Amino acid sequence: MDDAWALTEPAFDVAHAKAYEGLFTLGSGYLHVRGSLEEHLHDAPQNADYMRRPTNTTAEKFPEPKVKWGAFVPGVYGNHPLLNQEMVNLPYFLELTPYVDGEKLDMEASAVEAYRRTLHLDTAALTRSLRWQTRHGAAVAVRFERFISAARPHLCLQRITLESDRDITVELHAGIDTDVRTSGYDHLRDVMLTPLGENGVACNLVTDYGDAAHIVTRIYAGAAERAYVDAGRAARWIIQAPLTAGEPVEIEKRTAVATSQDAEAVNPIALLVESEALSYEALYAEHAAVWRARWEQTDVVIEGDAAAQLKLRAALYHLMRAHPGDSRCAIGPKGYAGDAYRGCYFWDTEIYMLPFFLYTDPARARMLTDFRIHTLPGAQANAARYGYEGAKYPWESDRAGNECCAQWQYADHEVHVTADVVYGMAHYARAAGDAGYLRGPAAPVILEAARYWMQRLNRRAGDQHFSLLGVMGPDEYAPLTNNNSYTNRMVVFALETASEVAAAAHEHEMFKQLAGALPIVGTEDGLVLQCEDFEAFAEPEFDAFWPDRDKPFAAQVSQERLYRTKALKQADVILLMMLFPHEFSAEEIRLAWDYYLPLTTHDSSLSAGVHAVVAARLGLMDEAVQFWQRSLDLDTDVTHGGASEGIHVAAAGLNWQIVVFGFGGVHTAMQADVLTLTPRLPANWTRLAFPFVWKGAPLYVDIRPGAVHIANRGSRPLDVRVGDRAATIPAGDAVTLESRHGSSST
């Protein structure tokens, strides 16, 4: 095991338990399980009821257990009485708890030594080993292993290996617990738990949304004595496993999950039985092979910063894991590693996560953009609810495109998502070289979105231009503003795209005219303003109102103050400039940077990454590296909560963008037609290398200070530019180009 691939928990600390639980989430795209301890902790109830309300989410307080179970299948929903649809936390099926002489293994209470838990990023497997000194004097070596099979995505495999220094009997508890909640709410109905043969538990249930789930688990403990225990909303087998001193014993647990939302109906019992033809090792080997192939398509090599290398791989691991491999869903905002944001789909998909897939695995990227095609009817219904024709994509989408956001300021006013959707489709079409996509399958979305914008725009008396009024941009601390620059630019893009796609001449012309008539507002000095009258907001007075910089600003001031100050959750103009760098001069970008940075709280986890990309382009390498570290640490820094509530998977997508678009200096297909790189490596980096797919051509980019080596692994010649040098790389060949900015310092 290479340390560059191993995320390790070196010792158990209950204060970090939830953070590791999120960070160590395993998943097959179809099925995801948080990295909970097989034996659980004491005093950490998972069935506490509380009612979340559609109030200020930043300031919300609710019970915080030491750990939080989570088992998710994308697209399986419950109906929250106040918050609309939400992804359901399914029953917990990891239980595999050893007892010796009545003593339960307990990370807080037991005498445990040599603890080590590792998420193996290369093979998407979790292992934990420890030595347990029981109260009755036995020293028991315990090793847990598990993975969710990438080859058989419905299947979770677990193994426990026990070895004692004396003859003892271990009692193992293993079953399914349905007494779980989703953000404090019980969505599970008609729960049935039944024994299955001599070693299994079958669980059937229906959510209050009407989705059915079938979970079957079996424990493989040879001839050991056992008993089935029906514990109400839980059921388990209790197994007596005799251990002979010095002789290791392995016991397996295999779980299969199926739901009514599966693309094809599967029988979980049949899946289990089928798997029984193969050993744990054989199943692991076929699983690892899938992941090996994934990493060949995606791995980014960083030399000169081993910690960043590992953290970036963690990000890519979670991006790949969380992709559902099914265009009827997208990637949940916490990467199916927690129930925060209720599992709904945001603009994160198009702007933050899509590029990673676009340039490493275009087919999976297309699933994400196709998701918006599938949910067009929902977006049309949503527009109609507001009295509009066309399609208004929901701020928080379920699998049907329903608006799930219960807070009107976002649902009504954060309208940019409908333009972001079109941007994502165009990005797919350009990056993948799939010219027919926009006029073909994506056209209804693009046209319906444009028809919505037509009605959403106003032309005020006295204005020569149109306006987008009453808008919240990505900076959610300015709820109702006029002509938000980011939103306007994205809408212009969406209208231009629609004009190109429109078959009807009058629509072609109308969309084109509107696209030309939306302003980007700025000052006379050339400062791009976030919105009209941005300067009419109050100064944020951070020194007075933000005493604890380790916690979000929004958690320390009232929403009322937030909404009247210039404090930014993230900087819309910097994001605009990240996406459209070629439309602004370096001076304009620097002016915006200097103006907005002191106002930006970075309360959004997406803020740091955007700033890192733009800082790298500005040559502000110290700042770029600081923001990059900050973005990388979001999930991995367990001391600050990390992934407790789930993976910041959009930030994970940004981490890839920072390294490839920022330090690698790759211009996206939205920014250049010819593959263009302007690398700017951090001072201590000696190498940055990654595979990359450009308009269907697979490449390998290998950047070292002063030189860029590009291998064309495709079947056609490829034009490239590095700085002001251009080359054409024949198919199967490679080229090395000098790079002035290959390394830089400030």
Next chain:
Amino acid sequence: MDDAWALTEPAFDVAHAKAYEGLFTLGSGYLHVRGSLEEHLHDAPQNADYMRRPTNTTAEKFPEPKVKWGAFVPGVYGNHPLLNQEMVNLPYFLELTPYVDGEKLDMEASAVEAYRRTLHLDTAALTRSLRWQTRHGAAVAVRFERFISAARPHLCLQRITLESDRDITVELHAGIDTDVRTSGYDHLRDVMLTPLGENGVACNLVTDYGDAAHIVTRIYAGAAERAYVDAGRAARWIIQAPLTAGEPVEIEKRTAVATSQDAEAVNPIALLVESEALSYEALYAEHAAVWRARWEQTDVVIEGDAAAQLKLRAALYHLMRAHPGDSRCAIGPKGYAGDAYRGCYFWDTEIYMLPFFLYTDPARARMLTDFRIHTLPGAQANAARYGYEGAKYPWESDRAGNECCAQWQYADHEVHVTADVVYGMAHYARAAGDAGYLRGPAAPVILEAARYWMQRLNRRAGDQHFSLLGVMGPDEYAPLTNNNSYTNRMVVFALETASEVAAAAHEHEMFKQLAGALPIVGTEDGLVLQCEDFEAFAEPEFDAFWPDRDKPFAAQVSQERLYRTKALKQADVILLMMLFPHEFSAEEIRLAWDYYLPLTTHDSSLSAGVHAVVAARLGLMDEAVQFWQRSLDLDTDVTHGGASEGIHVAAAGLNWQIVVFGFGGVHTAMQADVLTLTPRLPANWTRLAFPFVWKGAPLYVDIRPGAVHIANRGSRPLDVRVGDRAATIPAGDAVTLESRHGSSST
């Protein structure tokens, strides 16, 4: 009975049943009961559960029964799980239902003739008479009477008189039904219903807020046979009353209500027993005497428009009825005649209702301003919740000054209420000539409010003035604006008042400086703008988006559209000019009138009245009369829903202001130090006369076209001005002054 005092329902129409139920609400200040039919209607369940949510209230849909019971004691609350505290609908105790041969009297199903129901405004009593042709052939004359005693405010008296054309037995059902809801929610706990002697029912309960209520009812039916029926959440006596042909029989029901919120603990059984010493007629006489005295203090005589005369009296009746006579409460927004707006206290008190009491019954006016003194601790806690020092009065207040509003845009941003409170106190002090009030009992409120404003104001870079940012004015269709003119002016007033009251020199100076530094924004043409950048809102396009002008605009467009257009719920600038007419030239007022009127939806029931006052002052008499009619009709026009959800009691207060300040042309004590009138009677009016108290001096003002007669009923000489004529009226004397604008036409 004079028709000028009788509000009559000439025939029963179920479509108007709920409107009359609200309009015919009786009350003693302490206890209020909607004008429900004693026998109820069929298929009108009063126990339907539904969960109101803090969403767009205008667009809210919930079950609408044909009628809606309502029994309210001001200050008795329940805890709504989503909407915070709300006034509780107490058990229904009016039941007095006749059956003949198994046929229930039913206004929809029975053969009923000669129906007539009358609210006697002079005596605050409700009577209903009808002839009931039973299916078995009897003709039964039925007369219901009831009143809530103004002399014994805990007591509701009912009487039914029955007379048949043949010998029959009438079965009467009479009891208490606790299976009621408040806006679909059941707040009643620990309900106990027990028989009381041979003719009573005692009901005890506790609300989920912890308030206790004790209701005792007794039926006085002589020696008639009877049985007590326990029907779960209801209990009643069933009485067999033999009727001899041609001989009327009277049966009474008396109910006493007490709660844990009573100023002094009373025993409801003792109250009943005490009342039994007096006949119905004697109790009625003492009750009517109280009302006679009230009307002597308040009645406004209009000659020339009998319909307006009656409707205005209905307004004054409800204002007097709804005043709790207890400074621990104020007047609920629906006048304790419905549970809409959850019974919470708004700025309505200070701006719309207070003047009626100020100038007719200053002692009761002071109870309303003292309410804000009592709730200062709540306002301080509310400010602290936002991180402010001082006092921030809640947008929707319960008896303790807690913020009950569950929608952040109002609770956080509609801040003018805290200035309105100070304005109300100053208005009381000036109108009542109670100079010590502001520096005395009101001072803590005034100073704490100013300390809040100090922190709420911003000074933006580049501005010479301070600003109030992120504010919703009374026009609730513009949720977050800067320097709202109405709010700024009221805050200036509050700060000036605080400066006068401040004992500490630094506060005196600080408040004064701040007061001088808040702008009223306007255009170069002299148009006062509702707020900065008001012109940046979109045109409302009413022709396209407001197809049904009979229904509110807000019910026909999305809140999203509402929030980005110039459409006004009510016109803040016109309200500003109603309160501060002396600060604007006639041209400025006319300019504002012409600009805002086409933008104003009058969706607020308070809009028409404000426009009527300002129109009268502008001499726009046709418009003034139209708006006056519209305001008068709010409760009395049953065909448009009228008082279904309760009395528009703030509009009732405005109706008095229209007639006295608008047509009577009285300048308030906030506008003039000497009593000044500029009457402008509608063209068809031959007389307008009303009692009036000016700085402690009781007067009688009698306006006829061309002349104003003022009688000084006080003990000191009084200076008056009518137009440009001035006089001093000796104590006990009267004067008649010519009035140029005594009658006017446009």
